[in-house]
Amino acid sequence: MLEDLGRWFHRFSPVDGNPVRLFCFPHAGGGAATFVRLSRTLAPDVDVLGVQYPGRQDRLGEDCVRTLPELAELAGAEIRRLTAGGVPYALLGHSMGATVAFEVARLLEADGPGAGPQALLVSGRVTPATPARLGGRLLDDQALLADLRRLGGTSAAVLDDPRMLRIVLPSLRADYHAVQRYAYQGDRPALSCPVTALVGDSDSRVSVAEAAGWGEYTSGEFACRDFPGGHFFLDDNLGPVADCVRTLLLGGIRA
Template sequence: MKSFRSFLPRPQAPRQLVCFPHAGGAASAFRGWAELVGPTTEVVAVQYPGRQDRFGDPLPENIPSLARWIADEIEPRLIRPTAFFGHSMGATVAFEVARRLQPRFPSRLARLYVSACDAPPAHHRRTTDFADEEIRDYVRSLGGAGAALLEDDDLWQLSLPALRNDFRMIETYRYLAAAPLTCPVTAIAGDTDASVSLADVQRWQELTIGPFDAVVQPGGHFYFDDSAAGLAELFRDDSRWPVPARIVEV
């Protein structure tokens, strides 16, 4: 399928984890995760248009339209228990995909993990009308492995259109109240992330009637670059993400 990449296919695994990248990010951010979570889970990464092997595809207009497209494409994959993990902008995209799928497949989404992102009702409207070098400095300030790549001028020029478009989508995103999710939600914050606090992520509790917990990981905005093993421990914990004996068709 056009929007998804599995770097270590495990079609027989009893469950799958679908990962949504941050602004400017790509599916390759999750390349090594399959080895970390183990053989019971297939890791599937979303590839947004306009980057890497989708460089020539038109950039999405806004987060809701991107979420509708992903939701339509992901339907055939929902044949086993599935969890979503979204980081930063990806958390908002994952949430919008989940709320579109829930009415049709209420038992298929096992858990939503939202990482380093304020809850949509408390969405911080940060201006993104920056000059190119201001964007570069902001991305650099967030840290993470991806920021180091921006020191390559050619790579920076290639990545700038998608990054600027992602920033525009974040700035123009407006949460519209609707029925809450029914799946469990785990919100994750880095303990030294200056851009998103634990209090910010705790407000995700307002968006589900299912179980909720908030988890702090050591590190900044891209905490998993240094502590991915700790994050993988959450994914491997069956008490958080049970594998049901069967899936109830609706």
């Protein structure tokens, strides 16, 4: 019987046996398909499950989630379901997704020993207590679209197509609003799982030094890896990033 991934996850590559699972959280406005290439590169060693937020792609008819903690609660509940029985898993998040993945890790570690992820990878993101750089308050669509053009990573064919913009703007507005409203609550202990920060060496959103600050959020091992490129460095460094993920999950994963 095929596993029921529900609405929250997509698997893009078949896997055999029971490899470690890697739940991948996309950036603002992004969807599970962001991780198709990473999935194919890591298969069959790692079972990559792209997280599909409501309000986009095949969940277009659903309301977007308006806060990052609520998004973490909902996704975390589904991860609990898929990892019941001690299935080993890790979390990866890029940009906004890194903050969501961090909040999910906090929630799941609070369930008790052995319930949390084996590792957390945070990509292209300032630390939770650092205000996000969104180019101002982004009160209108033109400012939001200008910010996307500066970052790259979003096809010009999408940004220049009014029909496509009508489809993607609602999720972009909701995600940017959620990022702006996010406020780190330091009411839980630091994570105990290993944390690895990934960052582009010319990312306008976060410097390498700022990414290294993630080490303060775990009592476990920490590493910071920088790669050539800007905010969407993952797209241009697929092989090296996949090697980093594979080494972390298969070389040092806890039993």
